[in-house]
Amino acid sequence: MDLHTVTSIIPARDRADLARLAPDVAPVAGGSWVFSETQPHLTGLVDLMAFEWPAWTMLDDDLVLSSTCTLAELAAIPDDRGWAAHPLFFQACTALLGSFKVWNVATVGGNVCASLPAGPMTSLLSGLDAVALVWRADGTDEEIPVAALVTGNGQNALGVGDVVRSFRVPASSLAARTAFRKIALSPIGRSGAVVIGRLATDGAFTLTVSGATVRPEQLRYAALPKAPALEADVSALTTWFTDPHGAADWRRAVSALLAVEIRDELEEVSR
Template sequence: MDMNTIEALVPTADPADWRDGDAWLAGGTVLFSYGSQTLRRLLDLTSAGWEPVEEDDGGMTLASTCTIARLWELGDPAGETVARWPGLAVVRACCDAFVASFKIWNLSTVGGNIATALPAGPMTSLCAGLDGFATLWDKAGGRELPVAELVTGDGRNALAPGELIRSIRLPAHALLARTAFRRLSLSNLGRSGVLLIGRLDPDGGFVLTVTASTKRPVQLRFAAAGLPDAEGLAEAIDAAIPGHLYHDDIHGLPAWRRDMTYRLAEELRVELVEGGA
């Protein structure tokens, strides 16, 4: 960690307190590991005391400061929460996709992982896959934005200067869905090269969310009356993901990511649409 330019740690969650040279601090696992030569103050969101998880009949709200460790508890497959909201069956698989120690799990946050906007960010995958909407705060008030649109590229997001993620809302229709998860990496403990979440909604519609293989999340939606066969799904992926959108780094070449996206997408289609293994 190299942040010797920091002059103050300010306990606040008020966007009106933000000024040039500030950074919002939740878990700080990425902020501290990257370091900075320009930041002057850290605005500590953990002082806000936001409830990590809140439920109602319309769904669930995750505070941006909800830790991965808390989320892991929520995803207990034998627990009452998953029994009530079966869509959360993919939570623990997404937590495991961090390939991180318990120290990271107890500090890293849902909002921080999304704001970092790495293609392989598993909280982006989870919240986008469950049709999550982010509530964003700034000095002028607030707005809502789908998580699938909040991450715009490799390390890029739609947050304006000083804007922060207050929470993520997961709607009931996604939480009541049947979900499935697929992930591939070039090594057993490597960063995700491909991560897909499939969803069969209560109305019979099929939703496929592609992350990690692409620079930003890509969602494909099929109504119950138009569920795809193998050829139709491949054609839809062709149309939705142009070649330049596949990510290219040491964790996987674009050609490999593309081929594995088609492979895992078909596995999800068979499992959810056709009811196969």
């Protein structure tokens, strides 16, 4: 869509260029959301793709994803390091309502910063306990867990002029076994619930519920809980919401069901 109010696009080649950001000047990466609808409040864009950050790198044994890494680049990360969690990359990408054309432009950071409940990159990175590196507008850096970065439906902990630089996925999460479930009211509809389970090498279990809640919700256990206890804990969450893609009571019910399926799958593969 043409953004007829935008009169300037500034390529960001160093951090100083981000000083141009303002309430009416927004950062843009792939632009799959920015250009999907009118943005009458914007007069300018700062193009983060001009940084030419590598899509992903390794830091010690952790995986660092650039915020400008596209979904296509994420899904194509080779399975050559023995990461038990590797299948989750592709699985999360398939939860995005979009074609391969969207995969080639939509970015990991853009999906998280849009902070929509159905954002699959928020689901993925929260499920793996990833930490976002935020470049604050005042020149400082701050690390924020992705599960805490997204605070509500379309809301997050970023201020005007703040930019997410990257996401660090810890080696311990990459080594964990994972299970993924997504449900929608139609075969290619927006996710009504995305549930990710992670079973660590020490037996600890983390369940992340998103899509069905206004922000990621996590339940942590020292070991796999019994199915009734897990179902009860999921049902006790309070941030369910209703929109055209699903009613809150339906989201609560299916999330509890999917959580038990995940628990049973991980119990089976750990034997």
